[in-house]
Amino acid sequence: MSWQTVLGFEVHIELATRSKMFCGCPADHFGKTPNSQTCPVCLGLPGALPVPNVRAVEWCIKLGLALNCQINRFSKFDRKNYFYPDLPKGYQISQYDQPFGHSGHLFLSSGKKIRITRVHLEEDTGKLQHAVVEGKKVSLIDFNRSGVPLVEIVTEPDFTDSSQSDEFLKEIQNIVRALDISRADMEKGSMRLEANISVMPAGQTNLPPYKVEVKNVNSFRFIKKAVDFEISRHIKLLESGKTPKQETRGYSESLGGTVSQRSKEEAHDYRYFPEPDIPPMTFTNSQINKWLQELPPLPEQIRSELISNFTLSSANAAIIASNQQMYNIFTQAVSDPEFSPKAIADVLINKRYGPVLPKTGNDLIKYLKSLNQTSISDSSQITEAVKKIISANPRAIADIKSGKQQALFYLIGLIKRDLGNVDISLVKKILIEQIL
Numbered sequence: 091m092s093w094q095t096v097l098g099f100e101v102h103i104e105l106a107t108r109s110k111m112f113c114g115c116p117a118d119h120f121g122k123t124p125n126s127q128t129c130p131v132c133l134g135l136p137g138a139l140p141v142p143n144v145r146a147v148e149w150c151i152k153l154g155l156a157l158n159c160q161i162n163r164f165s166k167f168d169r170k171n172y173f174y175p176d177l178p179k180g181y182q183i184s185q186y187d188q189p190f191g192h193s194g195h196l197f198l199s200s201g202k203k204i205r206i207t208r209v210h211l212e213e214d215t216g217k218l219q220h221a222v223v224e225g226k227k228v229s230l231i232d233f234n235r236s237g238v239p240l241v242e243i244v245t246e247p248d249f250t251d252s253s254q255s256d257e258f259l260k261e262i263q264n265i266v267r268a269l270d271i272s273r274a275d276m277e278k279g280s281m282r283l284e285a286n287i288s289v290m291p292a293g294q295t296n297l298p299p300y301k302v303e304v305k306n307v308n309s310f311r312f313i314k315k316a317v318d319f320e321i322s323r324h325i326k327l328l329e330s331g332k333t334p335k336q337e338t339r340g341y342s343e344s345l346g347g348t349v350s351q352r353s354k355e356e357a358h359d360y361r362y363f364p365e366p367d368i369p370p371m372t373f374t375n376s377q378i379n380k381w382l383q384e385l386p387p388l389p390e391q392i393r394s395e396l397i398s399n400f401t402l403s404s405a406n407a408a409i410i411a412s413n414q415q416m417y418n419i420f421t422q423a424v425s426d427p428e429f430s431p432k433a434i435a436d437v438l439i440n441k442r443y444g445p446v447l448p449k450t451g452n453d454l455i456k457y458l459k460s461l462n463q464t465s466i467s468d469s470s471q472i473t474e475a476v477k478k479i480i481s482a483n484p485r486a487i488a489d490i491k492s493g494k495q496q497a498l499f500y501l502i503g504l505i506k507r508d509l510g511n512v513d514i515s516l517v518k519k520i521l522i523e524q525i526l
């Protein structure tokens with residue numbers, strides 16, 4: 091029997107706003123002293139009132155627009171109720187039935203369309219740290235992350251293999267970086283991935299009766315491995331007549347596969363209800379249009395411009411478009427007509443300049459010019475210059491033949507002046523050959 095993978099994603103992105111989602115505490119929590127960036131609001135103390143961060147709302151909607159979403163003109167926050175120690179209020183302020191964005195899509199390079207269910211804004215939770223204090227195992231809570239603006243992007247289960255999801259997830263990171271709303275660093279947790287995976291007989295139209303969630307994977311490479319691992323695990327179970335268990339799994343780097351974390355037999359009931367402390371929001375068409383106009387060039391657009399304007403290969407265009415610094419250097423450097431866009435792209439992509447990118451396009455041009463100057467080691471070009479020098483300097487030749495070394499260096503100097511930076515030992519060799 092042949093099998094078909096059903097794969098969807100939830101992507102969380104922490105927004106790089108100055109302050110948190112509902113209070114004035116700094117949002118940049120990475121590496122800070124635990125619980126040093128908290129207040130009654132993000133600690134969930136009774137009576138504290140949340141005030142939405144307008145910038146975070148704008149950024150979430152812009153991300154929705156960049157992902158071709160419909161933007162709700164009426165939107166609101168809701169309380170998602172559940173208990174966990176890292177959630178001090180006992181509920182998370184999120185969005186339920188009126189997310190900022192819905193019904194979007196992205197196209198993969200193959201032309202396949204990935205539908206985006208929704209893009210909504212919520213608050214991040216605190217962070218649990220498991221440690222041993224005075225010989226006892228304890229769980230410590232750091233609330234610096236509590237209340238940091240968090241965008242959640244949910245896709246439809248449109249992926250059929252891990253290379254499709256790999257391209258999509260990297261594109262999400264590219265878009266977020268192009269919008270400059272987050273660094274979306276996986277290793278710092280500012281971009282987090284959750285895969286929903288199941289497998290069914292090829293051609294079946296109903297979704298499978300189970301799904302496995304893979305959570306807390308912190309690299310593109312690992313999520314790809316985790317998805318591949320899960321697909322073959324499910325197929326093995328299905329082929330032996332079993333149905334994979336509905337559960338949450340994590341990726342273990344040392345095992346190179348996923349491990350069960352908890353089974354999830356019943357669906358959660360979060361008892362969502364409208365957040366009573368934050369009034370609903372309405373957006374006008376002109377407001378949404380203004381934000382749409384403000385979107386920077388997106389990676390897809392940059393790639394096609396690089397291909398059509400500079401005839402770069404699609405692979406090279408993708409590399410340059412995915413790195414803002416590289417893109418800036420490239421566009422500065424191509425304004426100098428002396429070097430072809432292909433040559434400039436080649437130096438940047440293959441790191442010929444060195445492990446660190448040049449600071450500006452100008453630095454790159456200077457480097458390319460110096461390369462040109464030192465690159466003459468072509469013996470036919472040198473031979474031609476040597477012959478010219480020999481016929482124009484009969485006295486020096488006579489001096490050399492009579493053993494005067496000085497005259498040899500004089501001629502080498504003349505050739506160097508003629509050719510620019512040149513391989514001196516090769517010049518000397520050819521010069522002696524031609525004279526004797």
Ligand SMILES: [Zn+2]
Pocket residue numbers: 110113114115127128129130131132133237
């Ligand atoms: Zn706070």
